[in-house]
Ligand SMILES: Cc1ncc(C[n+]2csc(CCOP(=O)(O)OP(=O)(O)O)c2C)c(N)n1
């Protein structure tokens with residue numbers, strides 16, 4: 130196992146804090162904005178409480194690798210190099226944002242930063258990730274792609290087909306299932322009859338591994354192993370990250386269907402709290418350091434908001450640009 134350096138541990142902490150701050154802010158805007166003149170059109174989809182899954186997984190990648198993100202992967206997008214400014218431009222539907230105001234919230238991609246364009250249909254990103262992996266293999270590139278999806282999406286036929294196909298052709302793809310126990314209001318028990326999504330790995334002919342999705346270093350180590358296997362031609366791995374969605378499905382949803390007990394028990398396993406404890410135990414950081422990072426990311430988010438708010442809205446004249454392909 131490759132140990133993370135102090136610098137990497139601290140960098141992961143910053144990503145955790147930045148993601149939390151950015152998403153708390155999006156939640157706040159959605160809850161408090163004037164509905165007649167909204168800054169955020171539509172809803173926010175947050176990774177609150179499960180940030181370590183996305184961050185730990187994406188941290189195992191190198192520049193030439195790709196991600197096929199799901200809708201709670203802001204952390205991974207930040208690691209791929211998207212900035213808070215860009216992510217807020219997207220949320221504010223601005224002309225200079227990743228989708229030029231044509232699409233909302235988490236429905237974005239960035240080819241230059243190796244982030245596939247998000248497909249809203251659950252599970253549909255997974256075979257597209259296979260396509261990228263197939264191209265990497267065909268071109269003999271030493272790179273791989275992470276395909277993120279949720280426990281709910283894991284029930285989709287298209288996900289099973291994609292995992293089977295990737296195993297047959299030993300594609301350099303790592304399947305990351307963020308098992309956050311809920312698919313909107315459907316609990317895990319109504320989603321699958323097996324205990325672990327990872328148990329399915331064996332039936333496709335690939336390793337299926339489980340990790341604690343709230344421990345960023347554990348997710349990183351698990352995914353790194355799978356990434357290395359994929360890059361040396363060993364084929365895919367199914368990684369199941371056990372975590373919990375600590376917010377509603379979207380900012381419109383107060384998740385009344387989740388018991389207070391369930392929330393309380395997962396609060397104790399908060400990924401940021403866990404990482405703070407680890408940093409203290411390793412002697413890498415103390416309370417003063419945490420306070421400094423919290424203040425830094427807060428001002429980064431505030432600065433990005435002020436800047437992004439003032440960017441141009443899409444103009445009516447160019448609404449059809451980038452919508453249809455030109456031959
Ligand atoms: C094919 C399809 N069916 C339904 C939806 C509506 N929908 C959006 S997110 C979601 C739940 C997904 O749950 P999960 O995969 O567990 O991801 P999570 O939201 O928990 O991260 C559903 C049903 C959709 N986008 N696509």
Ligand SMILES: [Mg+2]
Nearest residue numbers: 279280311312
């Ligand atoms: Mg889920």
